[in-house]
Amino acid sequence: MTVKDGLGNTLASGITAFDENETGSGVLKGVGSAVPVVGAIQDYLYQANVVSFTGALSPTLNGSFAAGGYEVTVAAHVQLQVTSVTAVGSGFVATFKTIGGSAGLYYDSLAEGGFKSDTASGKGFDDGHLFGMFNVTPGGVSSFFSPTVGTGIGSAAFDFKVVGAVDGNYLTSSTGPVTGMNFSSNQSLPVGTSATTSFHNNSSNNFGDLFPTYAVGNNDMLLKVDGSTTFTTAVPEPSSYSLLLAGLGVFGFLARRRRSV
Known part of the structure; x- marks a missing residue:
């Protein structure tokens, strides 16, 4: 993957994943400390800035906007349905499946005019340039959470499909369009x-x-969320492979013909 600034300049290339800040925030709306009810639908919100690119360096990532820095942020709203709840000691283990929702990827800098993201206030995570919009793929157990009084640990995994197309002025892949x-x-x-x-x-x-x-x-359950995002890209159609192999065959034939002359 390659990240660009919208003006044709490459900021980082050879990226395999976005590593989001461990100060990322998540919230289960209206849950509080109550035990979830099987079948109930919960709204889950998430926001974080990308702290590093796996596989590449970008010295200006999260630098001061005034000094030429930029940031990439992720914001999401996912709907979850409680699939099971099991009492464990003074707490419980709950599992959820994804039923809907969406996520956005944003690029922000001095030129874009947004506000640099701030965890405490929640500002600046979705006011940059929206360069990728995704809808969540429903189904499957997507997360679990095991809280006791005042403490807890869990995980989440969501798959998203692109809506329209990712803006190639900000994110591209050498293997094909981001899907x-x-x-x-x-x-x-x-x-x-x-x-x-x-x-x-x-x-x-x-x-x-x-x-x-x-x-x-x-009455909300506020969570510390340390996330990571990878991307899927379009796989060439079989016909494209056939054309590529045919082209290579032509080149091989021409090369042999030159050697025989």
Whole structure:
């Protein structure tokens, strides 16, 4: 994968994954400390900035906008349905399946005019240039969480399919168009450095407001989320392989013919 600045300049290439900040925040709306009910539908929100690119370096990633830095952020709203709940000591283990939702990838810099992301306030995660929009793939057990009083640990894994096309001025792949992304994370309580007062707090609204702002309430379960994102790309059709092999055959024939002359 290659990340660009929208102006034709390459910022990082040879990327295999986006490593999101361990201060990423997640929230299960309206859950609080109550035990989930099987069949209940929960709204899960997520936001984080990309802290590094796996396989490549970019010294200006997360640098000061004024000094030429930029950031890439991820914001998501996923709907989960509780599939099982098992009591364990003073806590429980709950599993969920994904039933809907979407995620956006954003690029922001001084030129884009957005607000540099800030975990505490929740601002700046969805106000950059939206260069990729994805819908979640429903089905399957996507996450689990095992909380006790005040502590807990869990994980989540969501697969997404691209909506339309990823803007090639910001993200490209040498193997073909980006068709989807795969998100996985560890999540835990207490929330620590991931504490935030709001999600999707679009302070500039310069590229539209895909996700409405949500103020965290006392009845929400706020989580520390350390996530990572990889991407899927289009596989060439069999006919494309046939044309490629035919082309190689022609080149081989010409090369042999030159040697025989």
